[in-house]
Amino acid sequence: MNRTKRPAIESFQFRDLHPLLLLGTASDRYAGWIGQIYTRERYGKNISRRTKKVGETSFVEEVLPVSSVGEYFEHFRTLELDFTFYTPLVDGNGKPTRVFHLLHTYCRHVGDRDRLVLKAPQTVFAKKRFRQGRYTDNDQYLNAEIFLRQFYEPAVEVLGHHLDAIVFEQEYQKKSGRTSAQDAAEELDAFFKAVPTDTRYHVELRTQALLTAPVFNVLKQHGVGQVLSHWTWLPSLSKQFSLSGNRFLNRDTGIIRLMTPRGVRYEDAYARAHPFRAGVSGMQTPGMIENTVEIVRKAIEEGIRIHVIVNNRAGGNAPLLARQIAHRFVTPSCGNG
DSSP: OOOHHHHHHHHTTOOTTTEEEEEEEEEBBBBBGBBTTHHHHTTTOEEEEEEEETTTTEEEEEOOOGGGGGHHHOOOOOEOOHHHHOOSSOOSOOOBBBHHHHHHHHHHHHTTOOEEEEEOOHHHHSSEEEEEEEEOOTOOOOOHHEEEEEEEHHHHHHHHGEEEEEEEEEEOOOGOOOOHHHHHHHHHHHHHHHHOTTTTEEEEOOOOGGSSHHHHHHHHHHHOOEEEEETTTTTTHHHHHHHTTTTOSSSEEEEEOOOOTOOOOOOHHHHHHOOOOOOOOOTTTTTTHHHHHHHHHHHHHHEEEEEEEEGGGGGGOOOHHHHHHHHHHHHGGGGGO
């Protein structure tokens, strides 16, 4: 690895780490990143505020305009957008939603070499939905027609070659209502047979009991990637990777998502990280950075492009975590001399 990249890394310049490594963040536009990713001269006076309720607490988030994504991509090669997880791009009547228009606005500010990771709607991939204060069965689960018409077709139309990956995130399933691994494998097999063949699909299962051979075999058969997610109730990244035989099930692209410290709930991670301006002492899970870089190096050895998506909630401030990853990546490992 090239140590001459270190001055650029200190300035949060991550675009040229390696042709196969796409380092980026989960969402953007955080005013807390001014001075790191965004310049105060451009955006210091163009901050809006919104209230977000997390658990029982309300937080004020300071956000920049969508046009700031142009400056974001001066530092990163990839960006994960998650607002498509909550609302489809097109409603049941075929009418574009506000999320469709937001995505279209993003696209106007994205350069030719910039790439986006998009989350598929929870409408399609959540077994249960939280409604009116409780979780209920989702009757639209794995509905291929909804996926196609309300998400896939408009996403491809709007983003074109900028769309580099689609993440299907499934919520944690409690043991009492959990699907068996065999049943899950059969459900996924039927779904991926019904949707258009595409090399950009990646599945994130947040239930360790489903990370089994039957499920992995189905994903591999369809060329669907296993998202390695550093998340509350999942084992370490290296353990998740080992469960699939240390294989990249999608032979083109891999995805690592650093979401929350292990053992820390979303609400607690958010509260500790907010307002996302700096790293939080003691928050980051030991070994997370090392595991990430180890898997990145294996992907590169196998000629696989790999996205590493970093969330503020994994340690307080995503750009600082990305800088740790970048420094570790350019530092020669023992095996590389």
